[in-house]
Structures are given as structure tokens and as C-alpha cells.
Amino acid sequence: MPLLDEIAQLEREALERIGQADSLDLLNDLRVRYLGKKGGLTAVLKGLGQLAPEERKVVGAAANTAREAIERHLADGMARLETGGLRASLDPTLPGTGQYVGAVHILNQVMNDICRTFYGMGFEIAYGPDVETDYYNFEALNFPPDHPARDMQDTLFVEGGRLLRTHTTPVQARVLEVRKPPIKCITPGRTFRNEAISTRAHVAFHQVDGFLVDEGVTMADLKGALVAFCKAFFGPEVKLIFRPSYFPFTEPSAEVDISCFLCGGKGCQLCKFSGWLEILGCGMIDPNVLDKAGIDSEKYTGYAFGMGVERQALLKYRINDIRLFFNNDIRFLRQFR
């Protein structure tokens, strides 16, 4: 049927020209030309009346299909041109734009990671003052009166008789004094030592200490908790080794080494070819510490542990100069976005 051919021809022509249109004005012209009152398709349909009813049905349907196709293409073309031109003019190699997002300080990131891991293990978070009394920093923690840490050489004192805490375990002493077991806390924060500033040492550093006091707490619980922490923090393959050590506020005391996460224990630069990395200290809370806080050490036992945040960050990111943390050079800070 000649009319059907005419419709098909019209549709082909319209779709091609719509596809090539590069302005909204041109699209509007095309809409008028093909679908308008005097448009091509309308003209074709005017001839419908002369057809037999069966033919009219067929041609009418074809005309409607063509109209829908043209309308659809027109709408697509409009959307394409309205949203900013042809795809061909985009350069995907240009950098994206938008707001710069800053970096949380790397030490706070590591500290938060540690705290989150312990929080998931049921430890609440407790804080205390940086400027501490001798009592909470030393005496309540069973440091003998002439322990070398109480020297001016090791500890920074301030005027007025207080000192800058040398660890965050004083918070443990403060919490034990005012709360009743069971208590399960971590005590993150800043600590200070009277050190000359070098690549390996600084006057200030950060610690996360923690403790649990309840009836029936055993050294096995301590080991279980630290194994769980290390697997969560360093990865499930990590192995732990507990070496006896000495801290005034725990007994028995241990230092914990983990298998080197870089070489898996085979030996490398990071672990100085030992296969092990020293990462934290721990032990069962000394009965004297519990007694001083008014907790019956026959009834209750507890464990405590502590780790340096800088140490974990130095190891994890293989940073070789501890001063970088406090220099706050943004070229350093922004590496940890």
C-alpha cells in the first residue's frame, strides 16, 4: 500500500533528522514539520477517509506507531540537549570536581580503630585528666616509692605538685575507686614522658589501656580477649606470644608479640628479622591495686592491658619518624584520607 510506504519513509527521515539535531530550536522545527497540524504525518492521515475500513485500520495503526516513535525520539533528543550537549563533547579524563574532603589525623584514626574493636568486645570508654596526681599515676597503681619512673628524669611535673600522666592506667584507678565490679573499660588518651625528641621518641604519645574486673576473671580470659582483639585488628592469621614481663600494677605480667603481619613470621626489615612484633603489655591486676581502690581482691580478680597508638601506626603504615605525627605537615596528613 502506497500510504504505508509513505509512513515508513516519513518515520525513517524524521528519526534520522532528530538524531542529528544539535539544538532545541531545530527539534521544535522538526516536531512541527512531522507532527504539527500541517505536518507530514497529519497530511498522510488526512487521506485515511478514502480507504476501505480494513485498510483504514492497518494504516491508522502504522501511523500511530510512527507518531509514537517520533515523539519518543523527540523527547530523548530534548533531554539530551537540555542536559548539556552531546556526549561526544565530554572529556572523561578531566578530573572530577567537588568539595575536597579532609583527613582525620592518622593517630585518631588508629586510636578510633582500636577503640571500636574493643567497644565491639564490650569495653566501654573512660577518660581522665592529662594533668594527674602522683597518687593515681603511681601510688594507686602499686609503684614503689622509689620506682625510677617517679624520677624527674622520666616524668614531666607541673607547678602545683601534679604531673603529666605517664600512661592512661590512672583512669583505671579512678574508675575502680568509684564503680563496683563488674567493670570493663578502655582508657584511651594522651600520655607524656620526659624524653628528648627524636625519630624514635617524643615527649607526648598516645595509649589505649584497658581492664576488666569481675568475679572469676582469669589469665585465660586475658589471653582470650587479646587474641580476639589482635585477630580483629591485625587479621585472622595473626599469632600471639606472651612473654613474662614486669609492670608494677599487674602480676603476673606479660608482653605480647604478634607474628609480623608483613612477612607472616618469616623475618623481614619490619620485624628486624625476628618474625615477631612487640605490640602490647598486659597482666592480671595486682591485688594491691584492687585493695587500694576498695575492691576485695580475694573476691574479685581482673586483667589489664595497654598499647601505644603511635607504635601501631608506625608499624601499620611503616612510618620511620615519630615526629611526623606532631609536625602535622598536610602532605603527610593527607596521605591518610
Added chain:
Amino acid sequence: MKVSYKWLLELTGLDWPVEDLTRRLTLCGTACEDTTPIARYMDKVVVGQVTAVKPVEGADKLRLATVNLGDATLDLICGAPNVAAGQKVAVATIGATLAGDMVIKKAKIRGIESCGMICSERELGLSDDHSGILVLEPDAPVGMALARYLDIEDYRLTFELTPNRPDSMSALGIARDMAALGQVKLRRPESSVKESAGKASYQISVRLEDPVGCPRYAARVIRNVKIGRSPWWLRKRLMISGVRPINNVVDVTNYVMLECGHPLHAFDLDRFGSNEVVVRRAKAGEKFTTLDGREHECTPDVLLITNGKSGVAAAGVMGGQNSEVEPTTTNILLEAAYFNPSVIRKSRRLLDTVSESSQRFEKGADPNGIEYAINRAARLFAELCGGEVVEGIVDAYPNRIDPKKISLRPARCNALLGTQLPAERMREILTGLEFKVVGNDPLSVTVPAFRPDIEREIDLIEEVVRIEGFAQVEDSVSNVGPLFTPLRFEDRFKDEVRHILTGAGFDEILHHGLADSRLASAVVPDLPQLKLVSTASAELNIMRNSMVLSAMTIIGHNVSHRNLDLRLFELGKVYFPPDPTGRWIEDERIMLAVTGSTPHTWRETPRPFDFYDLKGAIHRLVDHFHWPTLEFAPEAVAFLEPQASFVVKLNGRPIGTVGQLAARLAKSVDVKQPVWVAELAAEPLMAVSSRVSTYEPLPIYPAAPRDLSLVVDEQVPAGAIVASIKTVAGEMAEAVDIFDLYTGKQIEAGKKSIAVAIAYRSRERSLSSEEVEAVQQKVIDELKNTFKAVVRDK
């Protein structure tokens, strides 16, 4: 603490390979930090005999030595002063690698070919001695490998001991742990001594004027010693332990100390100055010269050994020059004493001297190990120095220190450790460590005096687990502790501030909190300073009393490294001395700072950061935490530029400052570009923070937006215009936003153009345009009246 590996094997009879030994000791708390093979620098080093020594022409200090190595004869250039024909020496041949990685090659010196080297102790890695070549015994077999001849296929083990374990500061002490681990009996070296006639107590006496500082003083007299060189086996052990051999008498006292841990001192009896030993506190100002030649002015903190008149030794620290053993010495007064640890600590601090002896006394020596130590040394004097040991020990020990008795409940031990060890195993461990154990439940344990650290049951439990091994304690996951873990808002607050501010493009900085008082005096002259008594460095002598101090330092660092564009924040504390009521204050603060410009990208051109960047960041926090409106009141702040200085107020109460850092202060940290800083107190803000805000239903009726463009005096605050519009329009003005601000060419000088978008909307109905126009007109009238505003064409 350094000790020979072979010595430890000898004292235990165990044959553990060196890796096993160090690992097992480390796992029982006696941590071995380093293992150094002694013969490391002795490959291709052989025993040789010097057959001739000739001078080298044109070189005073060099000589040409001819050395017989048995199968070869070498000519060597030697610079040592003590080389002589006939000596047996250690010769490094071509290819040997000596200490300091010195490789021996053929060399031409002064035209003479030298084919090796005669070695000093330092070159062989034996000690630090480089004063001359090592001269071997005359019977050393020529041609034998030096390491074999010296019997030195040994290791120097370096132990890092914890401060609570003075008992392990000796070969026997470490061997004791090994014996307990290996379940063998410790082999104490023989200490029986053959005495000669004449009683020591007739020849000397001992008087303790300070029995607290010196609870026990024992002495022996040894006559007719011949001072000389110690035999090689003894010198070898001293060298491996890092102690320099001196002469046989001094070497024996050092050897016995290294062996059993008890420091001894040998006086020249003929130079002692009397026949009475008096132990007393020094008088204030009393002068005393130690054998290292230093003269000390003492105080009563120093405990002195005297001859009744003047000091002959600083007790437990160092002997005196006046009574030192010399090459001519023949008669010895041998001291074995027990001094109070804290007395020795004070004394050595005052004398500014740390010695092997003081280290052991201040950690706690064994008051009851004195007989063994003094007899062992006397036996060696007889054996190695030809001395005659005069009968008897003169022993002043007025108040005997008895061993402690402690009970150990096996059930308690297992309950604390989470183990099921039989009581028998506990007994075995403690007995292995030379504790005496009787009874079953509880075990009644007698603690030897060499373990001053063992005072309570818990200390015994530690001994049990230390020897049994932490590996024997299982990793338990039993459910102990509280059921719930509270999360307080303070825990979340800082995290959320960090999220908001990093999202706003700010990098977080972290400062240690110490500051320079001079900077603080310049920046915040009115704020009190918390001063450090002892300081790590002159620039860090107070705790910061303003976040601006640390921000300045950090901005200074960055700008000096050409990091010019900065948006920084810090959450931290400032510190003050106690207030009049004695309360110590640490105040949490939020600091923000900007300097430089926004990033320059292909799409955006940079503009300088300023006040509004800080205010914008603060307002992101206001929005997030639903803080009440903060007021930025123009008020002078000492460290801010007067034209750009604001106090931030929360409900009328000042909680911080914002503004441009005074240029003179910025310059003091070498920053010439404008720096904008804000410091806010965190606690009042935390108190008004709330994430729970009431839901507001979405509007049903359309808004009628109207723009308004005004010209007003430059001084009129934008906030006043917005407030005025809101007052006049009331609830109908849903939003009033400033969308343009202009001063410049098209506007009269002293005026500004300000454009405001107002969205009118009712929650009850659609507003008619007449209603909107009426209100808009009221707004315009009000602005004209109040601010003399000129409304520009709409």
C-alpha cells in the same frame, strides 16, 4: 646483662643449642635480646710467633715484624707499641674479616709489602681494648686457629632484665631459671677454702654506724697475693661479659660478682689506713675521691666505708683512690657487704656514677649470699693469686634478715590463671627455683633472700606461670564482665565533629599540648600559664593555654614548607593552673583555622579563605548538632586584628573567638598571608547538642517566591535586614536568603547593594498574589523607614 653461653651450660649441665636456650629463657621472663658469636672475627686468624722486629725507615711508630705461622713466615707492618720478638700473637691472614668489617688485604706500606696483621682485642671483637696487640700465653701452639686456641666457640648473650629481678643479674641467676625449666640441679661452683693460721678478727674489726644503710658487712684478709695477669679462661669470661680485665685481684672480685651476682671490693690492706672498718654516712661537705679520679663533695646521702677517719670507698658504688689495689699490693682486705637499695640509689645519683656494683645493690643483693661470695672469691685468690686466706670471716650482721614464708593455695593459683595444674607441679617449679616448699594445701614456701621481689602469694603464682609457660594457659572466651556496654554522647560527639569538619574540607591536626611560654605571653597575655617544672626542651615549658598557640606553630611549619592553602581543625585540651578553689582545669576546645586560598581547578578560580569560611564550617556543626543560634559579636580580642575580631556567644554567654590572627603574631611564625582562627569551648556546645529534632510536616500549598534588591548604607548588617523582614512578614516568610551582595562601580560610594530572596507560604492555604504583594509592600516600607533602603528595579 651480658653472659657467656658456655658458662650457662657449665652451671646447669644442660646442652641446649643456643637458639633453644635464648627462646626458652625469653619465654620465662629472662629476655635475651641479642646473641653474638664471639669468634665472629677470628676466621683466618691464627696463632703466630714474632721472630724479629725491625724499625721501618721514616716511620717512628711502625715496625716490621716477622711472624712464624708454622707453615709460613710473614712480614707484617705493625703499629702497636707492645710488639716484641718472642711473643705469641694473633695474626690475621689475607682474607680475614675483623671487627668493624675490616678486610685484610695485601698492602704496601712505606714501600714494604705487608701480608697480614697482628691483632688487638678490639680488632678481634673481644673487647674495646685497642691500646696494643693481644699477647697470648707462651705455650700457645704456633699455626693453630685462634678461635680453637682461645676455646672461644662461644656466644655473648645479652639479657634485658626487668627491674624486679635482681636475682638474675648473674650467670648463676640466669642458670637458675634454666635449671628450673630443664628440671636439673644447679651446679654451684666450689667455694670451700683452705685457710691459713692467724685469725682475721685479730687483724681487722668492723663497726656499723648505720645498720639501716648497711645491714651486713663481712670481710676477709688475704695475705701475700702476687698481682699479675689473670689466666685466659677468666679474662675470656670477663671480656664476654663486657668487663675489662685489670689484674688478677680485681678480676677475681669482678668474676665472682658476674658469677653469683654479689658485688665485692678488694682494698689494699696496707694502704687502708687502719685496722678498723667503719661504715657511716658522709658528713656534709666531706670530700672523697673515687678510683676513677673524680673528687666528690658528699652529703649525708652518701654511705661511706671508712678507716675510722676518712673514706676509703663510696659504699656499693665505687672504691676510693687511696686504698685501690696496685701492682705492688700484697695484702688484701676483701669486702662482701649488703647495702640498703634505696641508700645506694640516692648515693650513686649524688655521686653521678653508675657501676656494675651499684646496679646490683640498688635493685637488691642477697644479704645471705655473702658467705658464698666471699669464700668463692677467697678460694680464687688462693688459686690464682697465690694468696693465703687468713682464718675466719669478720662478719657484722646485727639483725639477721630471715627468709620470708608465704602460703600458696593451689586452688587460688589455678583460679587466677585459668589452669588445672596439680599442686605437685607447683612444688616442683618452686623447688627448682631454690625455694623451700613444705605442706600440700596450702604449700608453705620459704623464699630465699635473693628474691626480694617475692612477698605475696600472687608473686609465687607468677613464678609458677612463668616457668610453666604462658603457652600452657589457654585462650578462653568465657563470658565475664558486665552485660551491657554503655555508649555516652561524649564518645560520639568528637567523632561526629570530625566527620562534619573533614566533610567541610578541613584536615585534622593533632598537637601534643606543650607550648612555649614566650609565645603564650605574646598571644594570650592575660591567661594564666601552667608551667612545667622539668622540661624536655626550652620551647616546651608550659601546657598550652590556648589552641591558637599550637595552630600557629603548625601553620608556620606548613607555610614554611610551601603548604600555603590550609583548612585545619583540632579537637584538644587547654590547661590552666588550679583556680582559687584548688580545682585543676582542662578544657576541651574545638579549633578551626584557614589561610591561603580555595583550590584552583580547571573549573574554579581560587579565592582567598576568610572569616566566612570559618563561619560556614561552624554553621555546619550548628546544623548537625541543632545548636541554638550563635552570635558573632564584634569585640576586641588581644590576638586578633581589631577590624576582624569577634566573640562567639551561645545564649549570650561567650564560648569562643573568631577572627583574623594579628599580623604581628602571624609574622612571629613566619607567616605573611592572612590567617583566620576560631576557638570554641566544646563542653557548653556538647551540652546543647541534640540529634533529636521535631519533625516538620511538608508544605501542602505552593510558595510564592519574591526577590528584593536593595541599596543601603554599607554599615547596615545583613542580619538586621533579614531580621526586619522576618518581623514584618511574620509566619508568611518561610525563608529569607541573601543571594547577592555588591559594592563597586554601579553603586554610590559608602553604599552596598543587597539582594534577598523571600519565600512566602502559608501552611493553611494558597496565598493570593494580592496577599503576597501587600506583605511585600509592607516589607519594602519597613526597610525604607528603618534602613533608608532604596529598592532597585524588580
